[in-house]
Amino acid sequence: MEQVSEKGRNVQELLQRLPLNERATIIGQAATALAKELSEAAPTASAPKRAKAQAALNQGVAEKLISKAGGIFLGEEQLKELGIIGKGAIVPPVPQKFSKAFLAANHPVRGGKMAAHIILGFDPKTREWYCFEKSIVPGSLGTDGRGLSGPKQDDLLLDEKRKPKTVQGMKYTSPTDYHPIKSVLDNVIKLQLKHGVAVGNLPFYGVWGRTSDTENADRGCRVLLGLSNRDGSVVYNFFSAVFAVDGVGLLAGWN
Amino acid sequence: MQNDEADDVTAEMLMQQVEELLLMDELSEGEKSEILKNVLSILKEE
Numbered sequence: 001m002e003q004v005s006e007k008g009r010n011v012q013e014l015l016q017r018l019p020l021n022e023r024a025t026i027i028g029q030a031a032t033a034l035a036k037e038l039s040e041a042a043p044t045a046s047a048p049k050r051a052k053a054q055a056a057l058n059q060g061v062a063e064k065l066i067s068k069a070g071g072i073f074l075g076e077e078q079l080k081e082l083g084i085i086g087k088g089a090i091v092p093p094v095p096q097k098f099s100k101a102f103l104a105a106n107h108p109v110r111g112g113k114m115a116a117h118i119i120l121g122f123d124p125k126t127r128e129w130y131c132f133e134k135s136i137v138p139g140s141l142g143t144d145g146r147g148l149s150g151p152k153q154d155d156l157l158l159d160e161k162r163k164p165k166t167v168q169g170m171k172y173t174s175p176t177d178y179h180p181i182k183s184v185l186d187n188v189i190k191l192q193l194k195h196g197v198a199v200g201n202l203p204f205y206g207v208w209g210r211t212s213d214t215e216n217a218d219r220g221c222r223v224l225l226g227l228s229n230r231d232g233s234v235v236y237n238f239f240s241a242v243f244a245v246d247g248v249g250l251l252a253g254w255n
Numbered sequence: 256m257q258n259d260e261a262d263d264v265t266a267e268m269l270m271q272q273v274e275e276l277l278l279m280d281e282l283s284e285g286e287k288s289e290i291l292k293n294v295l296s297i298l299k300e301e
Contacts, residue, residue: 028284034291035273041298042266050264053297057272060290064282 018026042050273294276287 027288031277031284031287031291034288034295035270035277038273038291038295038298039266039270041295042269045266045298047263049298049300050266050269053294054264054269054272056297057269057276057290057294060293061276061279061282064286064290 016023042053045053273291276282276290279287282290
């Protein structure tokens with residue numbers, strides 16, 4: 001638990017007395033002031049410190065977004081204990097050719113956010129990774145459709161009969177073959193992680209969580225995802241992309 | 256996979272991400288401050 005100094009408590013009390021809009025303004029100014037301070041500290045900091053700071057920034061954002069989405073962010077040790085990563089893990093590493101293609105097909109857009117065009121899925125029966133073009137996954141959508149190129153997500157949602165395109169060098173499958181992947185989620189549920197699980201760290205990073213507030217709630221779950229560095233730090237988060245898929249989807253990759 | 260260049264986080268890269276964070280609608284200003292405070296403490300740690 002974070003230690004709050006007496007001075008800090010006094011500031012908090014003062015803030016509480018202010019009307020909400022004024023409080024927000026002050027807090028907003030605090031964020032800006034911190035960013036300014038960061039811009040002064042960053043150039044003089046060592047490269048490893050900057051890397052650590054970047055990882056902390058990404059993870060901080062991921063944790064908060066995951067939490068808001070009803071997920072739970074788990075650290076590497078917890079994931080190992082649960083058998084999600086490490087020896088005997090439920091999901092093996094993503095093949096390199098997939099992760100490369102994933103990065104090639106998914107690109108940062110608008111403010112560094114990523115738009116996903118292909119999805120990697122893991123079939124626990126065959127223990128193989130599959131590659132999907134995102135548009136063939138029924139019910140896949142972005143939260144707000146921002147930053148997505150090509151057809152609008154609404155169009156894709158209605159186009160479930162669309163034939164999957166071959167992604168070069170990839171194995172792909174049809175939406176109906178997607179269901180086995182649900183057992184990945186079942187495994188997660190068996191682990192009594194009722195609201196989702198974040199799979200972070202090497203060599204992939206992903207989050208599963210059930211929907212409760214969308215029209216897709218009866219069809220499956222949500223998937224949030226980012227890409228991680230080899231050290232597990234998050235490179236990109238699909239901040240705006242919440243994918244509801246039929247069964248469970250897993251987006252994964254690393255750079 | 257990563258290369259050495261990608262491993263090197265420049266101050267500009269870091270600040271770009273900070274700016275992106277500030278522009279994010281999904282997080283409150285308080286949450287952004289909390290994250291930035293942590294990042295700053297890492298940069299300043301001895």
